[in-house]
Amino acid sequence: MTTFNDSTKTFARMYTYDTLQDIANYLLERTKLRPKIAIICGTGLGCLAEKLTDTDVFDYETIPNFPVSTVEGHAGRLIFGYLKGIQVMCMQGRFHYYEGYPLAKCSMPVRVMKLVGCSHLIATNAAGGLNPKFKVGDIMLMKDHINMMGFAGNSSLQGPNDERFGPRFPVMTEAYDPRLLDVAKKIGRDLGIENELHEGVYTCLGGPNFETVAEMKMMRLIGVDAIGMSTVHEIITARHCGLTCFAFSLITNLCVPDYSYKDDANHNEIVEIGRGKEPVLVELVQRLVKNIHANLK
Ligand SMILES: O=P(O)(O)O[C@@H]1C[C@H](O)[C@@H](CO)O1
Numbered sequence: 153m154t155t156f157n158d159s160t161k162t163f164a165r166m167y168t169y170d171t172l173q174d175i176a177n178y179l180l181e182r183t184k185l186r187p188k189i190a191i192i193c194g195t196g197l198g199c200l201a202e203k204l205t206d207t208d209v210f211d212y213e214t215i216p217n218f219p220v221s222t223v224e225g226h227a228g229r230l231i232f233g234y235l236k237g238i239q240v241m242c243m244q245g246r247f248h249y250y251e252g253y254p255l256a257k258c259s260m261p262v263r264v265m266k267l268v269g270c271s272h273l274i275a276t277n278a279a280g281g282l283n284p285k286f287k288v289g290d291i292m293l294m295k296d297h298i299n300m301m302g303f304a305g306n307s308s309l310q311g312p313n314d315e316r317f318g319p320r321f322p323v324m325t326e327a328y329d330p331r332l333l334d335v336a337k338k339i340g341r342d343l344g345i346e347n348e349l350h351e352g353v354y355t356c357l358g359g360p361n362f363e364t365v366a367e368m369k370m371m372r373l374i375g376v377d378a379i380g381m382s383t384v385h386e387i388i389t390a391r392h393c394g395l396t397c398f399a400f401s402l403i404t405n406l407c408v409p410d411y412s413y414k415d416d417a418n419h420n421e422i423v424e425i426g427r428g429k430e431p432v433l434v435e436l437v438q439r440l441v442k443n444i445h446a447n448l449k
């Protein structure tokens with residue numbers, strides 16, 4: 153019988169440094185672009201990738217050893233291109249634990265980004281707003297996360313550690329780059345959206361079910377502002393291999409810890425809210441990319 157731990161370790165062994173280097177080489181042989189900035193588009197936020205110009209597009213199923221994206225609202229393409237003249241690589245669609253992929257597999261594209269030559273990661277997601285100040289359509293800049301799945305002994309870094317990626321025991325105290333957080337707040341003020349922009353703590357739960365009222369109450373008690381089903385393991389993997397990280401959540405629904413609240417979360421609405429916020433999200437990311445590029449060493 154295969155246990156949870158066995159399968160996690162099997163995937164960690166399957167995505168060895170050499171296998172991931174092969175994937176990176178496959179891409180580098182097929183694009184002339186050498187981006188330093190990688191972007192992961194969350195549910196309904198794939199519009200970001202549509203803004204790239206002079207693109208080289210790789211459907212996930214054409215990339216050797218790449219998983220496929222099975223979620224509605226996630227196109228399943230890795231795109232190299234220019235965002236306002238700056239080279240980026242963009243995942244239009246990510247992998248989630250609830251799709252049946254172990255966390256190591258969900259976050260393995262982050263290591264490919266590193267091997268392609270990226271130094272920065274911008275991750276986006278759709279999340280339920282638990283902080284009572286949040287409204288649908290607001291943006292929460294991720295200041296920190298609580299790794300609930302890690303508490304349960306499930307990590308993307310589980311299994312043998314390859315020091316070429318990073319140390320066995322990586323620190324996470326500055327998982328989200330404080331400078332980029334400040335830059336994003338300034339961009340928010342410049343765009344006049346400071347009233348819909350917050351900072352907060354995100355957590356990833358395994359999904360695919362949304363939360364019970366008791367679970368929402370518990371999350372609020374421990375300091376969570378927004379709940380989702382991704383990003384945390386990607387950031388852990390990215391920090392492990394030395395990428396500078398920035399992430400934000402689009403608040404697509406409210407997590408109201410009250411039994412009389414009846415407006416339940418719904419995936420189609422989550423996708424639609426993301427699409428509706430396209431102009432401001434694209435502008436935020438474009439300006440952030442410009443700032444990162446200007447500060448590259
Ligand atoms: O990929 P993200 O984290 O943006 O997707 C969230 C979590 C679920 O996949 C989905 C729920 O509608 O949105």
Ligand SMILES: Nc1nc2[nH]cnc2c(=O)[nH]1
Binds near residue numbers: 357363379380407417
């Ligand atoms: N777990 C979780 N993920 C989400 N993604 C978007 N909204 C939600 C939510 O309310 N809960």
